[in-house]
């Protein structure tokens with residue numbers, strides 16, 4: 001019989017007992033931030049569970065990792081501790097376990113409706129990196145900017161291209177995004193124009209949260225890289241295409257990206273995603289030795305983008321895609337990131353890059369969907385080339401199990417007008 | 421009469437009473453890290469000074485900013501607190517003030533020979549940014565890689581180009597730098613090669629340490645930007661030219677930089693540098709309005725690079741240059757960094773980019789000095805195109821006052837062989 005919780009969880013919920021994603025929340029506006037786990041429409045308060053001594057396994061007994069305001073300490077502990085925590089929580093929430101089920105007082109204290117809490121960034125992000133690992137996205141960008149001949153530069157096929165992002169402006173789902181101002185490409189002989197971005201875009205991505213780090217100077221082997229990944233979140237790498245286009249040669253994107261990056265609050269662990277492993281695309285040319293992994297794994301995660309245009313009640317679906325199209329796997333990304341000795345720290349994140357699929361309705365950003373504004377998008381009464389003030393962008397994602405979903409919830413943000 | 425300390429300070433010392441730079445140190449291997457100020461060959465232990473109640477001004481009295489393991493809290497307090505601290509410390513160390521001078525017991529506790537302490541990173545660096553703001557460096561790089569026709573792209577003259585760097589691998593002066601491995605440009609039709617970098621280089625830079633930050637979405641006006649800068653350090657942005665060249669299109673440098681960045685331990689405050697302000701180069705075309713400052717200020721800081729080749733006792737000077745050649749000022753860099761709403765946090769750093777001067781002997785990296793390896797450098801018996809294992813690179817810098825120097829000490833690192 002399938003694992004079941006004593007808490008009623010709708011079959012469409014993203015958070016059944018098979019998932020158990022981790023986040024950080026405040027039960028009351030004045031509370032200290034603390035780790036929690038999502039179950040149905042509730043948050044299980046791990047501060048309370050730990051305080052009650054219910055983490056009684058050898059690794060977590062007596063640990064203060066759930067008495068921290070972030071998950072950094074817990075994710076640093078590594079897979080054995082994650083397994084122990086998952087087993088403890090899964091047992092505690094199961095329909096056959098009386099400890100929490102039959103203790104109304106403790107249940108009231110440790111299970112809080114998610115609608116009542118404030119979600120915060122799950123980790124203190126030391127560094128944020130963004131990859132560019134979808135071949136469909138790289139191809140489309142190449143055609144738009146450089147034409148159909150060799151749209152993807154040769155280096156792309158040999159290394160998972162990435163850039164360092166800005167950690168300070170990573171925000172939690174629901175945070176408003178102020179439209180950035182900046183310089184845009186000059187027309188003719190004029191100086192560049194300056195003003196609010198006219199080409200504000202989203203990028204549908206997922207991001208990996210780093211577990212145990214590595215020492216500076218010590219690369220991580222690609223076949224051990226999975227042990228350094230705690231789990232995944234949804235990520236919107238908001239992008240100002242006009243700012244980016246003028247600034248990015250020769251040192252890459254800077255102000256076109258650093259005004260905000262949104263992540264979803266619940267980190268879905270690799271353990272919870274294990275039943276949804278699938279093969280990654282075949283890589284041709286074959287990867288160099290340090291990127292050649294014994295088993296190449298992607299995950300079958302359905303991803304959806306909706307836009308709720310300013311002044312409208314209804315959101316429209318603008319993309320349906322899947323994580324499984326990712327060309328360079330997460331473990332290849334991590335191995336590449338560290339091959340020069342660069343150190344990752346627990347709680348760091350790295351984004352996959354825009355997750356475009358092969359179909360016209362599976363593209364991961366407006367630049368691709370509207371072909372850089374050439375083909376405006378119809379949104380149930382509104383038309384868009386790029387985002388307008390008041391537009392809300394909502395990502396969601398889930399894996400389909402047998403009678404349940406393992407999901408990521410949503411990653412959303414509304415565009416706020418630029419400050420004059 | 422000139423300000424003088426009761427501590428004897430040699431006229432060549434970088435750390436007279438006119439300087440008073442801030443760092444973080446451990447007096448004993450087991451001590452807690454704590455803030456200190458350099459004076460001659462000593463470190464003044466601010467933990468002890470604060471514990472003794474000697475910070476008795478209105479802003480610092482009762483503050484625990486000097487009981488922290490980093491300077492983040494102090495730098496966040498802003499210029500009024502910095503002025504108050506400087507006045508207190510300058511008075512305490514002056515030859516006419518008995519409090520410390522005549523108290524042998526307290527002097528022994530709070531003044532520690534710098535040779536006995538371990539220096540640490542002065543702040544917790546949330547984000548590290550690197551600019552590209554020397555015209556001489558940009559021109560030389562352009563000629564080397566793209567030829568003499570228009571070596572500097574047009575956008576360079578309108579915006580201080582920058583990229584996000586890796587914060588985790590910023591290390592303190594003296595830390596060994598492991599030669600990075602990575603992919604290099606393919607020859608002909610072969611796949612790219614992989615192995616230890618064959619073109620390991622240094623980049624002579626200075627970095628600004630951010631004081632009070634700004635809120636996400638709220639740009640800092642260029643004329644107020646100086647209030648957000650606590651001070652400066654020397655910085656070596658170690659660079660693997662072969663790795664960088666293959667990876668950097670289209671998203672900029674990544675693994676060619678992220679294996680290590682060295683900073684000097686003492687933050688020299690803008691207050692201490694004030695007597696050495698000089699005009700910045702004239703900017704043509706004129707900067708856009710948000711970068712046009714009422715007063716454009718550089719600093720007259722002599723900078724020197726020495727290399728001590730592996731197996732040699734003697735270091736050779738390979739460059740003499742000056743901070744004053746910097747094209748985009750620090751305040752323009754900061755205003756540009758935030759114009760899109762990007763938030764800076766106290767303790768963040770941003771590097772100036774390689775500080776090359778106009779003369780052949782004032783270049784800031786080996787790529788320029790040896791013209792990408794074409795003109796090997798003679799080092800008193802050794803020859804170098806790029807750095808070899810065991811080579812030590814030593815930066816120093818100071819301002820010349822009347823009978824004293826305001827200096828930065830050194831920023832050094834030795835190249836360690838790559839790990840097989």
Ligand SMILES: [Ca+2]
Nearest residue numbers: 203237353354
């Ligand atoms: Ca992206």
Ligand SMILES: [Ca+2]
Nearest residue numbers: 623657773774
């Ligand atoms: Ca640099």
Ligand SMILES: [Mg+2]
Nearest residue numbers: 237257260261
């Ligand atoms: Mg972003």
Ligand SMILES: [Mg+2]
Nearest residue numbers: 657677680681
């Ligand atoms: Mg560096």
Ligand code: NI
Nearest residue numbers: 127167547587
């Ligand atoms: Ni960073």
